[in-house]
Amino acid sequence: MTTLETAPRAGAPESPTTTSKLSIVMFSGTADKFIPLGVLAQAAAAMGSEVNIFVTGFALHGFTKEHHDLPFPTEFAAMAPALAQGMEAHHVPSWDTMLRQAKELGAKVYACSMMSEVMGLTRDDFGDLVDDVVGAATFVQLAEHGETLFI
């Protein structure tokens, strides 16, 4: 069994008059939340949706060149080893592998300019997953008339 079903053919959207668009505000900085980021971005991009991701807050640490250990949520810390084992046993790709697949299909990743400044991060501090550093107003405009998730 593969981890994701075969996605419907891109270019054959449900409605002929509207293309679908998924926007994700990625704010949470705990390791667990990066899995749904990768899965949902990859699934939506594979379906032919426009995908825009706005990284802000603690989540910016997941996108810097300098490796940061993303913390596990306190309440579920005891489950972390079993979860990591399960991911490996079932060959679940890492979140950044899934995000790269999404990006190959057109997904875009933007770092929040305001929080980058606040955290002392510049464009050069981010790895190649980040396409650009933009303000919230730009992202809100990109996200209009689509579905938007706050993770």
Add this chain to the structure above:
Amino acid sequence: MTTLETAPRAGAPESPTTTSKLSIVMFSGTADKFIPLGVLAQAAAAMGSEVNIFVTGFALHGFTKEHHDLPFPTEFAAMAPALAQGMEAHHVPSWDTMLRQAKELGAKVYACSMMSEVMGLTRDDFGDLVDDVVGAATFVQLAEHGETLFI
């Protein structure tokens, strides 16, 4: 005073050309987050919206037959007893009662196939709240052209 106002009549949506649709990705596994899941699903279903819930991550523990004690968020642990008392005093239904009401009105609950596998859970491990086990791509397609929340 009832806990929810009288919902508008189902079948009389705001716009004649589009039915509304609420999709919820239920990822968080702390006990507090199950309250808005129940409330929002019930409210949307009572208004005649299509409601689809995709359960993944730690939230899967809330839907297994084997009872799991859902942890309370660390930061608010001191408030848990007062909150539980307030819920009881005001006769707030439990989250699963509200979700059952939503399901009677047509809401559907899907468990994430990938995370179920990772956590060693099969279809038989889930209680009757779960309608099916599906992949993220299926859910993303169901959620298209509606509002989607990530809890």
Add this chain to the structure above:
Amino acid sequence: MTTLETAPRAGAPESPTTTSKLSIVMFSGTADKFIPLGVLAQAAAAMGSEVNIFVTGFALHGFTKEHHDLPFPTEFAAMAPALAQGMEAHHVPSWDTMLRQAKELGAKVYACSMMSEVMGLTRDDFGDLVDDVVGAATFVQLAEHGETLFI
């Protein structure tokens, strides 16, 4: 450099047939999550979007007249001082200042009637940021056919 780019002129929406609408369910009660609430509400309102905020759960403590110290998430507690310094150094407005700007542009803030009751809060306990106390069904109806975030 300003913290937010110049927002596009209000009244010039992307599509002539649909005005955009951003709805936010504000549930999380940790201090960090109030920053994206302020930023996204302000950015969307400045673009001419209708903005509706539904405050519930622990987030209600951020809106009472009696000042509550909002806790910082346990996992990132060590970063709190550096973040506060960065916010000050870059003259980032506080979340409530940004929310006031959004409200001057038409954004509305509603407290959840059910959770207010559960937490023993009445209309008079809330500060002037709160426009009204309403039920979830009312909010779900307001949010229909727009984008909705759960923070």
